Amino acid sequence: MRTYCCLIMLFLFLLAPLCYSSSASLTSVTPPIYLNVKESWVVEIAKFAVTEHNKRSSANLKLEKLLSCRASTSAFSSTYTLELLANNGAETNRYTAKLLEIITSSTYKLQTFELAPFPFPPPL
Numbered sequence: 150m151r152t153y154c155c156l157i158m159l160f161l162f163l164l165a166p167l168c169y170s171s172s173a174s175l176t177s178v179t180p181p182i183y184l185n186v187k188e189s190w191v192v193e194i195a196k197f198a199v200t201e202h203n204k205r206s207s208a209n210l211k212l213e214k215l216l217s218c219r220a221s222t223s224a225f226s227s228t229y230t231l232e233l234l235a236n237n238g239a240e241t242n243r244y245t246a247k248l249l250e251i252i253t254s255s256t257y258k259l260q261t262f263e264l265a266p267f268p269f270p271p272p273l
Contacts, residue, residue, distance in 0.1 A: 156173075156185070172210045173196045179221060179222045179223070180220040180221070181220065181221050181230070182219065182221075182222075183217065183218070183219055184218040184219070184220055184222050184229075186215040186216070186217060186218055191215065191218050192215060193266075194218070194229055194231065194257065194262055195212055195215045195218070195233050195246075195250060196212055197233055197248070197257055197259075198231060198246040198248055198262060199211070199212045199233070199235055199246075201259040202246070202259065202262040205259075205262075208237065209237060209238060210235040210236065210237055210244075211235060211237075211238075212233060212235055213233075213234040213235060213236050213241055214233065214234040215231065215232075215233050215234075216232040216233055216234065216243070217231070217232045218230070218231050218232075222249050224252075225251065225252055225253065226249055226250060226251050226252055227246065227249075227250040227252065228248070228249055229246075229247070229249075229250065230245065230246075230247050231245065231246045231247075231248070232244075232245055232265065233245075233246065242264055242265075243264070243265040244262060244263065244264055244265055245261070245262075245263055245265045246259065246261065246262045246263075247260045247262075248260060267268075
């Protein structure tokens with residue numbers, strides 16, 4: 150009986166690090182990657198963000214230029230952070246948007262869409 154207990158405990162001690170390392174990799178997030186803003190699928194993400202914002206807020210923004218796109222990926226989703234210029238008919242403003250893509254369903258969900266704060270002026 151004692152031999153079986155020792156074997157079971159030895160087996161558990163050997164398996165525990167393997168189980169921990171695989172579960173940690175499923176929840177870890179990669180560092181942000183800057184994507185090429187000229188690629189068509191990245192521009193489509195930006196267009197989706199503007200269109201979805203227009204639906205939610207009854208705004209009439211039109212995408213003028215995509216400035217940057219950062220992607221962070223985990224095992225189940227990707228998060229895209231966009232900086233873009235959009236025109237409301239009268240003026241062009243800078244906006245930031247954050248989208249979530251669930252990898253299993255390949256659908257996007259707009260999390261935030263906000264007017265970007267003005268950058269601080271350079272020090273004198």
